[in-house]
Amino acid sequence: MASLHAFANPVRFLKIARPLTPILFWAGVALIAFGAWAGLTQTPADYLQGETVRIMYIHVPTAWLGMGGWSGIALSSIAFLVWRHPLANVAARAIALPGALFAFLCLSTGSIWGRPTWGTWWQWDGRLTSMLLLFFVYLGYMALVRADQDRGGDGRIPAIYGVAGSVLLPIIHYSVIWWNTLHQGESVVRGKIAASILWPLWFTLGGFTLFFAALVLIRMRTILATTKAEARMRRMSAEFATA
Amino acid sequence: MNGWTFVIAAYTLALAASAGIAVVSFFAMRAAEKKLP
Numbered sequence: 585m586a587s588l589h590a591f592a593n594p595v596r597f598l599k600i601a602r603p604l605t606p607i608l609f610w611a612g613v614a615l616i617a618f619g620a621w622a623g624l625t626q627t628p629a630d631y632l633q634g635e636t637v638r639i640m641y642i643h644v645p646t647a648w649l650g651m652g653g654w655s656g657i658a659l660s661s662i663a664f665l666v667w668r669h670p671l672a673n674v675a676a677r678a679i680a681l682p683g684a685l686f687a688f689l690c691l692s693t694g695s696i697w698g699r700p701t702w703g704t705w706w707q708w709d710g711r712l713t714s715m716l717l718l719f720f721v722y723l724g725y726m727a728l729v730r731a732d733q734d735r736g737g738d739g740r741i742p743a744i745y746g747v748a749g750s751v752l753l754p755i756i757h758y759s760v761i762w763w764n765t766l767h768q769g770e771s772v773v774r775g776k777i778a779a780s781i782l783w784p785l786w787f788t789l790g791g792f793t794l795f796f797a798a799l800v801l802i803r804m805r806t807i808l809a810t811t812k813a814e815a816r817m818r819r820m821s822a823e824f825a826t827a
Numbered sequence: 828m829n830g831w832t833f834v835i836a837a838y839t840l841a842l843a844a845s846a847g848i849a850v851v852s853f854f855a856m857r858a859a860e861k862k863l864p
Contacts, residue, residue, distance in 0.1 A: 609849070616845075620838065635830030639837045646841060685848055693837040700833050795845065802852045809859035816864075 594671055594808055601801045609798035615791025622784035630781065639697040641784050644772060645792035646690040647715070651753055653683025653796070654718060657725065658753075661746030664739065671804075673739045674811075676746055677729055678803035682796055684722035691715055702766060710763030714756040721749045 623641035630637035656679045663672035694712065695705045706712065729742045760769045771777055772785065 616842075620842070624834070624838070629830075633830075636833050638834045642837055642841045682848060685844060689841050689844055693841055696833050696837045696840070700830060792845075795849075799849060799852055802849075802856045806852070806856040806859045809856070809863055813859065813862040 597671055598805065598808065601805060605798055605801045605805070608794045608801065612791045612793070612795030612798055615787050616795060617791075619784045619787030619789075619791055622787065627781050627784060633701055636697060636700045637781060639693055641788045643690065643693040643697055644785055645789045646686045646693060648789060649792055649796050650683060650687030650690045650715065650718060651756060652793075653679050653686060654722070654749060654753060656800070657683065657746045658750035661743035664743045665747070673743065674804050674807050675800065676743065677807055678800045680722060680726050680729065681803065682799045684719060684726065686792075686796070687715065687719040687722055691719060707766045709766040710759035711756065711767035714752060714759045718749075718752050718756060721752060725749065 619641055623638050627638070629635050657676045660672040660676035660679070663669055664676065691712070694715075698707070699705050725742060725745055728745055729739075731737075732739060732742050760767050772782070
């Protein structure tokens, strides 16, 4: 834990984040490009779904990161509430927009996949509805962070919200078991998909995860730089006022 | 519409949105870091 605390120092963080950002970003882009190419050209069509099964290589990573993003917000919020690390608060804020975007992409690519396979763009199914709720929870979090900053808050209220929102994660995960309506059950980890179809998914999954991590680092660096510039401006204004 | 139409629509949406947020985030970071001494 002591080494984790040392890493939470913004100066030390920036020293690691600067070289790490392009590595994660370009490795992610390369894996996504290879996985997408393989998914579009190197795998057979499904006997039942036909070509539309290829949407899986994009849809599953967006679902993973939509949910993974909120796990990151919840863990960072706990770290902020327990150890008061400002960097944990910065991380939670940095995850919010990419997480919301991936939750939105999960819903929209799922909808595009649903039309040819289920015959409908949308259904109030357990998995679809709980994922939509998560998207709204992201929007609520971003609004709360903005409101908290405007009123000069210390970030505790958004952090509590970040922890409370994680109650949705097991609901989304188990929704296909609890409410067996339209969305298929667990299939990726249960080995229900033929290996000849599944393999490009590991590349897009890994690629989007690295890409997401790079986005979070970029956004953390932005928040840190903005905060530092604002603090400097305030200091200069105070010096000017007292001169 | 055949299956490929839906596949191309999903890929275009996801990849364009990912590229969009990357470009916006990168330029926001560059602008913020340029303001520092």
